[in-house]
Amino acid sequence: MMDKAAGALLPALMEQAGAGAARLLLERGPELGLGEQARVVVLAGPGNNGGDGYVMARHLATARRDVTVVSAGEPRTELAKAARQAWSGAVIPLASFQPDSLLHAEGIVVDALFGAGFKGDLPSAPAAFLQGFKHRMALDMPSGVDGLSGDCAPGVAPCQLTAAFGRLRPGQLLLPGKAVCGVVKAVPMTMPPESIQAMEDAFPAAILRTPTEPVPAEAEGLLRFFHNAPGLWRLPLQTPLDNKYTRGVVSVIGGGVMSGAGRLSLMGARRSGCGLARVAVQAQSAMIYILGAAGAIIDELTPSVTLQTLLEDKRRHTWVCGPGLTSSEVMASFPVLLAAKRQVVADAGTLDWAAGAPEKLRGAAVITPHAGEFARVFNTPRMLGLLKRNRPLAALEAARLTGAVCVLKGSDSVVAAPDGRVAINTHASDGLATAGSGDVLSGVVGTCLAVGMAPWEAACAAVWLHGQAGQAASAREGGWPLAEDVAAELGRARGLATTLQQAG
Numbered sequence: 001m002m003d004k005a006a007g008a009l010l011p012a013l014m015e016q017a018g019a020g021a022a023r024l025l026l027e028r029g030p031e032l033g034l035g036e037q038a039r040v041v042v043l044a045g046p047g048n049n050g051g052d053g054y055v056m057a058r059h060l061a062t063a064r065r066d067v068t069v070v071s072a073g074e075p076r077t078e079l080a081k082a083a084r085q086a087w088s089g090a091v092i093p094l095a096s097f098q099p100d101s102l103l104h105a106e107g108i109v110v111d112a113l114f115g116a117g118f119k120g121d122l123p124s125a126p127a128a129f130l131q132g133f134k135h136r137m138a139l140d141m142p143s144g145v146d147g148l149s150g151d152c153a154p155g156v157a158p159c160q161l162t163a164a165f166g167r168l169r170p171g172q173l174l175l176p177g178k179a180v181c182g183v184v185k186a187v188p189m190t191m192p193p194e195s196i197q198a199m200e201d202a203f204p205a206a207i208l209r210t211p212t213e214p215v216p217a218e219a220e221g222l223l224r225f226f227h228n229a230p231g232l233w234r235l236p237l238q239t240p241l242d243n244k245y246t247r248g249v250v251s252v253i254g255g256g257v258m259s260g261a262g263r264l265s266l267m268g269a270r271r272s273g274c275g276l277a278r279v280a281v282q283a284q285s286a287m288i289y290i291l292g293a294a295g296a297i298i299d300e301l302t303p304s305v306t307l308q309t310l311l312e313d314k315r316r317h318t319w320v321c322g323p324g325l326t327s328s329e330v331m332a333s334f335p336v337l338l339a340a341k342r343q344v345v346a347d348a349g350t351l352d353w354a355a356g357a358p359e360k361l362r363g364a365a366v367i368t369p370h371a372g373e374f375a376r377v378f379n380t381p382r383m384l385g386l387l388k389r390n391r392p393l394a395a396l397e398a399a400r401l402t403g404a405v406c407v408l409k410g411s412d413s414v415v416a417a418p419d420g421r422v423a424i425n426t427h428a429s430d431g432l433a434t435a436g437s438g439d440v441l442s443g444v445v446g447t448c449l450a451v452g453m454a455p456w457e458a459a460c461a462a463v464w465l466h467g468q469a470g471q472a473a474s475a476r477e478g479g480w481p482l483a484e485d486v487a488a489e490l491g492r493a494r495g496l497a498t499t500l501q502q503a504g
């Protein structure tokens with residue numbers, strides 16, 4: 001519950017939101033194709049999003065712009081009522097608004113119908129009203145988009161510009177919401193920590209904390225969102241005292257039939273800076289690994305040298321298990337690694353092995369499913385529903401069911417920890433949608449774990465490094481990199497991350 005002092009901050013936030021949105025429209029109007037004196041229609045809803053709309057209208061009028069407010073319902077909150085009162089112009093009820101073809105073509109509608117408080121279905125009359133305009137700008141969220149998940153109700157009118165108030169919201173970064181927000185521009189707001197808490201308490205959709213924003217102790221264990229970037233995590237820097245063991249040892253279980261995936265994982269681990277990478281593979285399949293990676297150690301498994309034997313080396317505490325593995329190869333390795341209390345990245349074959357049985361993944365440090373693998377492991381109607389409509393909560397629930405950090409991969413990857421931390425990664429490239437890219441990522445997660453990072457930080461760092469490497473490889477390869485090209489960029493990505501994290 002929000003206390004009284006925190007609640008007192010909200011009118012100032014609404015004033016900043018409305019004034020900032022007016023400034024944004026005045027600044028960016030020409031880029032949207034609006035004329036100098038283009039008319040503005042604000043569609044104000046019944047909640048605080050509508051309240052922002054009234055404040056914005058007041059500031060636009062002060063700036064001598066032709067602005068009309070159309071109401072889709074009387075204000076219901078005290079804040080919105082006060083904002084309505086402070087607006088001295090006319091308010092036209094939606095039903096009385098007279099269509100005007102010039103206005104619809106050359107003016108702009110400000111969507112202040114629903115923001116973070118939207119639930120359920122979009123009412124058809126205001127939705128049709130918004131759709132009637134060529135130019136649209138949203139306050140906070142286009143109406144009908146869920147601020148937490150980016151899920152869109154039927155009938156959402158896509159906007160060219162969305163004003164983000166103080167902090168981004170997950171729904172502005174996650175598909176399909178991201179696609180209907182257009183350009184998301186931050187409206188800077190002065191926000192002391194109490195007001196961030198007040199916003200989180202007062203508005204149902206979450207906001208994204210910046211990497212270095214402190215999380216108050218009372219928020220521990222609660223759902224909280226972060227934008228993934230260096231500073232949210234810190235990769236260790238190189239020092240003159242480093243040796244290959246201090247930089248971390250990553251061991252990969254190598255597949256006998258599909259060796260390419262394991263080799264790419266190995267490449268991901270090595271290129272992202274682990275000190276030593278090793279592969280454990282049945283002796284008869286070892287040659288391809290031996291010939292493919294001069295700097296890696298290949299451990300040939302025989303009746304006398306088993307996985308158990310390798311696990312006697314306590315320095316080998318980080319393992320990647322899954323890329324290119326059949327179910328029987330997983331069965332012969334994954335439970336052995338868990339029983340030996342190793343930190344394991346479970347990917348690909350290990351996820352398929354756990355189809356319909358997420359409890360089999362308990363004990364893994366990090367799981368890295370794409371949507372298809374996720375649907376196979378977590379195949380209950382509830383989880384499939386979350387996967388479709390709320391990826392952050394799907395990943396969080398998966399993390400809580402398995403006790404592992406869950407990287408739900410996609411163009412907007414989500415990294416969830418069982419304790420409620422969820423990072424959204426937007427630092428990526430479409431070029432990453434290529435075979436083997438996920439195998440490379442599993443190796444990068446391995447490196448970040450092996451060097452001593454905690455699982456959520458390690459997974460976030462790995463996803464960012466992989467995204468950065470994907471961007472660089474795409475740029476070098478005309479947009480079409482191979483997984484090997486992505487791996488080749490990981491060293492430079494790590495160098496950049498360590499520079500940026502100093503600033504964060």
Ligand SMILES: NC(=O)C1=CN([C@@H]2O[C@H](COP(=O)(O)OP(=O)(O)OC[C@H]3O[C@@H](n4cnc5c(N)ncnc54)[C@H](O)[C@@H]3O)[C@@H](O)[C@H]2O)[C@H](O)CC1
Pocket residue numbers: 010013014015017045046047048049050051052076077113114115116117118119120121122123139140141165166199202203204
């Ligand atoms: N981020 C900030 O700093 C600030 C954000 N502000 C704005 O406040 C809104 C959230 O306000 P809230 O009142 O909680 O929600 P809404 O205005 O989005 O709508 C609530 C209102 O709408 C009704 N409603 C919801 N869904 C439906 C539906 N499907 N059909 C009909 N009616 C619906 C609901 O019953 C309520 O009456 C946030 O987005 C920002 O724009 C503040 O300005 C402070 C600073």
